[in-house]
Amino acid sequence: xxxxxxxxxxxxxxxxxxxxxxxxxxxxxxxxxxxxxxxxxxxxxxxxxxxxxxxxxxxxxxxxxxxxxxxxxxxxxxxxxxxxxxxxxxxxxxxxxxxxxxxxxxxxxxxxxxxxxxxxxxxxxxxxxxxxxxxxxxxxxxxxxxxxxxxxxxxxxxxxxxxxxxxxxxxxxxxxxxxxxxxxxxxxxxxxxxxxxxxxxxxxxxxxxxxxxxxxxxxxxxxxxxxxxxxxxxxxxxxxxxxxxxxxxxxxxxxxxxxxxxxxx
Ligand SMILES: Nc1nc(=O)c2c([nH]1)NC[C@@H]1CN(c3ccc(C(=O)N[C@@H](CCC(=O)O)C(=O)O)cc3)CN21
Ligand SMILES: CC(C)C(=O)C(=O)O
Ligand SMILES: [Mg+2]
Numbered sequence: 001x002x003x004x005x006x007x008x009x010x011x012x013x014x015x016x017x018x019x020x021x022x023x024x025x026x027x028x029x030x031x032x033x034x035x036x037x038x039x040x041x042x043x044x045x046x047x048x049x050x051x052x053x054x055x056x057x058x059x060x061x062x063x064x065x066x067x068x069x070x071x072x073x074x075x076x077x078x079x080x081x082x083x084x085x086x087x088x089x090x091x092x093x094x095x096x097x098x099x100x101x102x103x104x105x106x107x108x109x110x111x112x113x114x115x116x117x118x119x120x121x122x123x124x125x126x127x128x129x130x131x132x133x134x135x136x137x138x139x140x141x142x143x144x145x146x147x148x149x150x151x152x153x154x155x156x157x158x159x160x161x162x163x164x165x166x167x168x169x170x171x172x173x174x175x176x177x178x179x180x181x182x183x184x185x186x187x188x189x190x191x192x193x194x195x196x197x198x199x200x201x202x203x204x205x206x207x208x209x210x211x212x213x214x215x216x217x218x219x220x221x222x223x224x225x226x227x228x229x230x231x232x233x234x235x236x237x238x239x240x241x242x243x244x245x246x247x248x249x250x251x252x253x254x255x256x257x258x259x260x261x262x263x264x265x
Contacts, residue, residue, distance in 0.1 A: 002078070003077075003078040003079075003080075004039060004040060004078065004079060004080035005080065005109075006080070006109070006110065006132060006176050006177070008039075008080075009039065009040065009080065009177065009198055009210075010176070010197065012039070012198070012210075013196075013197070013198040013209040017252070018209070018210055018211070018251050018252050018254065019039045019040070019198055019200060019209055019210025019211075020038050020039045020210060020211065020247070020248045020251045020252065021038060021039055021040045021041060021042060021200060021210060021211070021212040022038050022041060022042070022213060022214075022215045022218065022244070022247070023041070023042045023043070023044040023046055023047075023050075023212070023213070023214045023215050024042070024043065024072045024075075024076075024081075024215060025043060025044075025047050025050065025051055025068045025072065025215075026068065026071045026072065026075065027071045027075030027076075029075070029215060030072040030073075030074075030075035030076040030079065031075040031076055032240065032241065032244060033076065033079075033215075033244060034075075034076040034078065035241075036241065036244040036245050036248055037245075038079075038244065038248060039080070039210070040079065040080035040081070040082060041072055041076065041079055041080070041081050041082070042081075042082045042083075042084065042212060043065055043068045043072055043081065043082070043083045043108070044057075044084050044214065045057040045060040045065060045084040045085075045086045045141075045142070046084075046141075046214050047064065047065070047068055048060040048064075049214075050214060050215075050216045050221075050222075051068070052064075056141065056144050057086070057087060057141050057142055057144075058087045058142065058144075060084075060086040060087065061086055061089075062085070062086055062089045062099045062102050062103065063102070064086070065083050065084055065085075065086060065103060065106075066083070066102045066103055066105070067106070069081065069083045069103055069106040069107050069108050070106045070107055072107070073106065073107025073108075074107075080110075081107060081108050081109050081110075082108065082109065082110045082111065082112050082134050082177075083103040083106070083108035083110075083111055083112070084111070084112050085099060085100065085103070085111050085112065085113050087142040090113050090119075090122055092122075093121055093122045093125040093126075096113070096122045096125070096126060097125060097126060097129055097131070100126055100131045101131075104131060109132065110131075110132040110133065110134050111126070111131060111132070111133060111134070112133075112134040112135070112136055113133065113134075113135065113136065114136040114140035114141070114142050114143070115135075115136070115140065116137060116163075116166035116169070117166055117169060119135070119170070120169055120170070120173040121173075123135065123170065123173040123174050123175055124173050124174055126174075127173075127174035128174075132176055133174060133175045133176065133177075134175065134176065134177040134178065134179060134200075135167075135170040135171075135175040135178045136178070136181065137166060137167055137170070137178065137179070137180055137181075137183075138153045138154060138163065138179075138182050138183040138203075139151065139152070139153050139181040139182035139183070139203070140181070141181075150182070150227070152182045152183065152203070152263045153181075153182055153183055154183045154184060154187045155184060155265055160184070160186075160187045163187060164187070164190055164194060167191045167194070167195060168195065171195050171196065171197050175197065176197050177197055177198050177199075177200060178191070178195065178197060178198070178199050178200070179200045179202065179212065180199055180200070180202075180204040180208060181201075181202045181204065182202070182203040182204070182227075182229070182263065183203070183204050183263070184205070184263050184264060184265035185204065185205025185206065185207060185262045185264065185265075186205075186264075186265060187204075188201050188204035188205050188207055188208050189205065189207035192207055192209055198210055200212050201257075202229060203229035203257075203261070203262070203263060204229075204262075204263075205257065205262040205263070206254055206256075206257055206258070210251070211251045211256065211257065213229075213230065213247070214230075217230040217232075218230070218231065218232065218233045218234070218243065218244075218247055219232070219233065219234040219243055220232035220234050220235055228260075228261060228262075228263070229257060229261045229262070230261070231256060231261060233246050233247045233250075
């Protein structure tokens with residue numbers, strides 16, 4: 001199989017083919033996900049929760065994400081791999097460029113950053129220096145101490161309008177993909193229709209161009225309180241390969257996420 005590219009993912013949006021993705025943190029799972037036809041993998045800073053056992057993503061460093069990015073790249077040489085830039089690793093455009101380089105050297109094809117208006121100059125500079133960027137709006141877990149918890153974002157009309165405006169600005173600044181986390185389905189639909197770049201939802205309803213889940217959550221390995229958008233595919237499918245294949249199939253045919261995994265409004 002030829003290597004996956006951003007051009008292929010953009011084409012999938014244009015043709016209405018749903019994009020499937022999972023987080024991955026090691027070579028063995030990355031290999032399995034590639035074999036099951038997962039379109040791209042994210043080395044998420046959620047590794048703070050899933051790998052380290054912390055209660056947030058804040059302790060994660062660029063070196064941590066780079067180590068796991070290398071592992072994922074080794075397991076899936078042809079995969080499209082996005083690496084999360086950790087908390088406070090992109091406080092200035094200059095810092096963002098130097099930290100992003102560590103992730104690109106580790107094998108990432110693109111980096112992901114959480115934020116809206118304040119990130120526009122940083123995104124422009126990264127793209128200018130040949131680092132492809134995925135943006136992330138809605139619930140931004142690196143801001144959990146400001147938000148006071150993991151809550152649905154963009155519920156009232158003015159917050160929704162503001163998110164649409166920021167999504168467009170991020171695209172104009174050069175972002176080539178956008179993750180939408182924990183927003184009402186109606187807002188994710190508006191943004192997906194307005195943008196030319198693919199939107200990838202987690203707790204953002206079925207109308208996004210693609211879906212992502214934290215891999216541990218979709219195989220029932222999250223023992224804490226489960227967010228509403230999580231589904232245990234291993235419980236339904238019975239073995240690991242079948243679980244990943246079922247996830248891919250249900251995202252592709254539009255049956256996941258259902259209303260029980262989405263936020264109304
Ligand atoms: N294992 C894991 N899965 C994740 O999805 C995830 C992480 N870790 N770590 C980083 C962030 C934290 N995330 C979270 C965590 C909790 C909720 C949550 O409980 N949301 C409520 C919203 C309630 C409301 O506002 O109405 C929910 O019921 O889903 C959402 C996202 C997503 N990310
Ligand atoms: C949940 C996804 C979007 C993420 O940012 C992560 O895994 O860190
Ligand atoms: Mg993340």
